[in-house]
Amino acid sequence: MTGAAASVARFAAMGTRVELHVFGCDDPAALAAARAAILSVEDALTIHRPSPTTALNDALSSGGNAVVEDRLLFGALVQVDALWRGTGGLFDPSLGHWSALTIDRASRRVSSTRPLTFDFGGFGKGYALDRAVTALRAMGVPSALLSAGESSIAVLGQHPLGGDWPLAVPHPANDGAWLVELELQDAALSISSTIGPGAAKPGRAAMIRPTDGAIVTTAATAIAAAATGAEAEALSTALLVSDPVARDRLCAAAPEQRFLFPHAAPVGAERALEPTA
Amino acid sequence: MTDDDFALSRRTFLDRVLLASAGVGMSAAAPWAARAAEDIAKGPRVRIGVIGTGDRGRTLIQNLNKTRNCTVAALCDNFEPHMAKARAYVPANTPIFTDHRKMLEAKGIDAVVIATPLDLHARHTIDALEAGYPVFCEKAMARTIADCSAMVTRARARGKILQIGHQRLFNPTYLNALKRAQAGEIGNITQIRASWHRNRSWRRQIPPGGTEREINWRLYRDRSAGLMTELATHQLQVANWFMGGLPTRVMGSGSICFWKDGRDVYDQVALIYDYSDGRKVIYTSMLNNARYGCEEQIQGSKGTIEPELGRIYQEVQPGAVPALARMRADVQAGRKNTVPIGGATWFPELPVTTPGDSLGWGEYDETMLQFEGFGEAVRSGKEVPGLLAQAYYASVASLLGEQAIDQGQALAWPADLVTF
Structure with missing residues (x-):
């Protein structure tokens, strides 16, 4: 595919800028299918307008139960349930109440023993990119890079020139410095940070550790690569709010894919960065 | 501006109105516009009696003077300083009145234009309609909703034109x-x-x-x-x-x-x-x-x-991600470079x-155009469609x-x- 031109789609969705770069396939239906997949996830998971998620939130906000008819929402709940367990409860889009939840896969009934609501946040972006990758693959696309807000990335297949996709995560405060460089293929990448553009703006939601309700303010950037966007999002979020013990446990499980960078040094300092994994 | 210049500007303006009002759905949304921009029928000018010669009234008189089908035939105001200013815009022999009922009784007019304070609109309008005259009244229609309704009802009962001034419609x-x-x-x-x-x-x-x-x-x-x-x-x-x-x-x-x-x-x-x-x-x-x-x-x-x-x-729409634009160019040039991506994205929601x-x-002379439409309505006995409903509901x-x-x-x- 040397010299291959990309087909590109750029649009606003899920509160951010989405870019889809497809190589080796000129069929505009491929990009259209990927875009539709992302917008479908937005429609299902948004809490900023009426959606299946807001309907479920209405039902569970008083501790009740509901049958989830929407397949995308139900699929998200099932995935989150597994990721909540896998992260020891550190990834919890119900703000620490997931343990009160029961998901009956046969009846698709979701019930809670206490009032709770869902805000899928960044997970939605990863989940949406997974659906877009699936759509592109079904259209025969051999190579693609998808970005949702530049902090959620998915790569499909090999780089158009062959081999892995070389990606580097920039330092959020030091121009020109990279936190880590990764080589990925058929994988997703998620970056979560407590600093960077807009992180300190009024109205920006604080990061909260679901296991004890603590507000996490330590300057740090968490990076997670995984097979799926949903998994990468859950892991980067979990890493960012983790305590040292949990952080070491999560990073040890995949030391080449999970990183937490504290930013204790003043912005612009020459001191070397201190990756913890 | 010479007369030729004015005629050219007028034609250009009317052409624009016609063009703008010719779109899909426009005949329903603005049925008055195309009709008001149509050519004026030949015939004697409609003689207008103006009640109220304050600032707005004098503006209306000047616009009436620009029309091809209306002429100011009488003035009415009980405040002499306003009347004195208004007379400068009409022929010296134009009849003047201090009581609108006297003007209505004098019979030297075909229609009435009202530019009095708001609380007087209903009385002046209804008196004119009862005297058998079509009425053009400045907005707003009246001081109360009941009076607005009464003005419409009375115009219908008398079978007379009632038009309210809303120049943006033209x-x-x-x-x-x-x-x-x-x-x-x-x-x-x-x-x-x-x-x-x-x-x-x-x-x-x-x-x-x-x-x-x-x-x-x-x-x-x-x-x-x-x-x-x-x-x-x-x-x-x-x-x-x-x-x-x-x-x-x-x-x-x-x-x-x-x-x-x-x-x-x-x-x-x-x-x-x-x-x-x-x-x-x-x-x-x-x-x-x-x-x-x-x-x-x-x-x-x-x-x-x-x-x-x-x-x-x-x-x-969102701008391109620079790093991905470079990646795309690199690929096209056969270069495989590391793609720096992953910074937190935040768009300030500024205006x-x-x-x-x-x-x-x-804008040009939409107030004048309203009057030409009114003049044609008076001549034909058919109101300019859609206008009164717009004004009434406003x-x-x-x-x-x-x-x-x-x-x-x-x-x-x-x-x-x-x-x-």
């Missing part, structure tokens, strides 16, 4: 804006934010022989609803027009918070008009800050129209300041807004209005 920029909105260029219109902000007291100097209540009638509740009837009416008409419907309810708040000079109308108002399907018109007017001026921000899912500025804006595109066609909306403010509660759109 403005080619507005017509073009409506045409482009109807074509879907700004998507589904869900909110209109309208404002009329000035930074002056609105108080006029009282000439010798004048009285505070006669000159500054806009500042007193028994004569006017102030900002609501004198300014908001224009923009509520535009709102109804672009929303393609009527409000379902209104809520609002008002105060006298800056010009505490003895007036008893609000110098600041803020209202929300609900429309079907959750759509809203948010209206504000004030008299001590002019930065945002007079505008209607017509907002749809794909764009925004600001007709006073004559601009149309598309919603801004968008893109310049937009021109709607074209600045006046009702403004007066209902005043009631909502006064009562401090949301008020439903009245169920007992005249229908069209």
Whole structure:
């Protein structure tokens, strides 16, 4: 595919800028299918307008139960349930109440023993990119890079020139410095940070550790690569709010894919960065 | 401007009105425009008796003088300083009256134009209709909703033309804006934010022989609803027009918070008009800050129209990610470089300041065009279609807004209005 031109789609969705770069396939239906997949996830998971998620939130906000008819929402709940367990409860889009939840896969009934609501946040972006990758693959696309807000990335297949996709995560405060460089293929990448553009703006939601309700303010950037966007999002979020013990446990499980960078040094300092994994 | 220049400008203006009103759906949304821009029938000019020769009345007289089918044949005002100024615009032998009933009885006119204080509109209109004359009355229609309805009812009962002045209905920029909105260029219109902000007291100097209540009638509740009837009416008409419907309810708040000079109308108002399907018109007017001026921000899912500025804006799509643009160029050039990506993205939701595109066609003489339409209506006995409904509902909306403010509660759109 040397010299291959990309087909590109750029649009606003899920509160951010989405870019889809497809190589080796000129069929505009491929990009259209990927875009539709992302917008479908937005429609299902948004809490900023009426959606299946807001309907479920209405039902569970008083501790009740509901049958989830929407397949995308139900699929998200099932995935989150597994990721909540896998992260020891550190990834919890119900703000620490997931343990009160029961998901009956046969009846698709979701019930809670206490009032709770869902805000899928960044997970939605990863989940949406997974659906877009699936759509592109079904259209025969051999190579693609998808970005949702530049902090959620998915790569499909090999780089158009062959081999892995070389990606580097920039330092959020030091121009020109990279936190880590990764080589990925058929994988997703998620970056979560407590600093960077807009992180300190009024109205920006604080990061909260679901296991004890603590507000996490330590300057740090968490990076997670995984097979799926949903998994990468859950892991980067979990890493960012983790305590040292949990952080070491999560990073040890995949030391080449999970990183937490504290930013204790003043912005612009020459001191070397201190990756913890 | 020479006569030839004027004729050329007029033709250009009329051509623009015709062009703007020719779009899909426009015949239903603005049925008056194309008809008003049609050629004038030959025949004697319609003789107009003007009641009220204050600032607005004199402006109307000057516009009547520009028409091809009307002539000012009588003037009426009981305030001599105004009458003296008005006489400068008409032939010296034009009959003048101090009592409108005398003018109506004199029989030297074919129709009446009313530009008196708001509280007199209903009486003057109904007296003229009862005397058998078609009437053109300045907006707002009347001081009360009941009087607005009575004016329509009486015109129908007498079989006479009643037309209310709303010049934006004939403005080619507005017509073009409506045409482009109807074509879907700004998507589904869900909110209109309208404002009329000035930074002056609105108080006029009282000439010798004048009285505070006669000159500054806009500042007193028994004569006017102030900002609501004198300014908001224009923009509520535009709102109804672009929303393609009527409000379902209104809520609002008002105060006298800056010009505490003895007036008893609000110098600041803020209202929300609900429309079907959750759509809203948010209206504000004030008299001590002019930065945002007079505008209607017509907002749809794909764009925004600001007709006073004559601009149309598309919603801004996100810009390209620089690192991914470089990656794409690298691939095309056969280079495989590391892609730096992953910084947190945050878009500050600041006001968008893109310049937009021109709607074209600045205003010309839409007030004159209203009168030519009125003149043809008088000649034919057939009203210019659609105008009265627009004016009536705009006046009702403004007066209902005043009631909502006064009562401090949301008020439903009245169920007992005249229908069209």
